[in-house]
Amino acid sequence: MAKKVDYNLLHVYLLIHKHRSLSLVAKQLGCTDSAVSKMLSKLREGFNDQLFVRHTSGLEPTALTEWLAPKIEIKLTALDAVIDEAIENAFETERHVVISLLPVDISLFGSVLYSQLSQFFPDVKFSLVSWAENTPDKIASKEVDFAVGPSLDNNSKLCYQTVMFDTSYNLVVPEKDIYTSWHDYLKYRLLRQLVPGWNIAKRPITEMLDKQKIPYYVDDLTDFDDISYANNIMLANKGDLPYGIGLFSHQIDKFKQNINSNVYIVNPSTFGEFKIQSKIEFCLYEYVGNRGNYFYDQVKSILQNTLNPKNK
Structure with a gap:
């Protein structure tokens, strides 16, 4: 070969061999006859052979093409199958x-x-x-x-x-505990989600409340990672300092569906006298x-x- 063959053109080569017509190949590829003709020129240069010669019945394959085309078709079909399988299955086995x-x-x-x-x-x-x-x-x-x-x-x-x-932080309390002022909720002890690296080493929620000058009660924070356990504590406590659960907004609907629907949701940054929407x-x-x-x-x-x- 005079030059390395462009393997991207081998499918075109097989189509020309199949249809014996540049026009039919162009129609199948959705391009012009001229574009297919240029591809054939590159193939001829790469193989250093005419590959196809014009005849009254169409393009006739040369001796090289008669020998080479079936072999290329077998190899390309196998290669295409491997690629299709890889794309379709994305190497799912044992992943x-x-x-x-x-x-x-x-x-x-x-x-x-x-x-x-x-x-x-x-x-x-x-x-x-x-x-x-x-x-x-x-x-x-x-x-x-x-x-x-x-x-x-x-x-x-x-x-x-x-x-x-974006989400926000909310206080979840029993449905019976509905007040008109955020200050009424300051009596609640907070059952706080355990988020290592976020609210253990630092306190982003309290920092947000400080920035917005929203008062809060933090003398008794209890971390939890079991939402059902936290819900049971909240519902069972009947003391002077009841418990509320801290939940992110994206968790609220699922919490109501899966855990307990008899709750009231309070977002301190949008509740009562506080109207600054805080996003996390x-x-x-x-x-x-x-x-x-x-x-x-x-x-x-x-x-x-x-x-x-x-x-x-």
């Missing part, structure tokens, strides 16, 4: 995908999420694990594939972080090398549709 969520989100959304993922990818093993302080590091080291949680100062270039949705960013964390991969994009889409309150 294990680990997703990290807040413990409460696992309780509220876990069964729905797991069901949808298993339905779309029956051959893939999925594991839902609790959010940890070093979750971004685990993504960078490929121990975790995806995580959804509050925005962190993530310095890893291997852990890609994008905002998935929840982010999707993923390994940078997975971005743009068809399989991982599908998993990410299911995650977004399940957790994002705007999709409800």
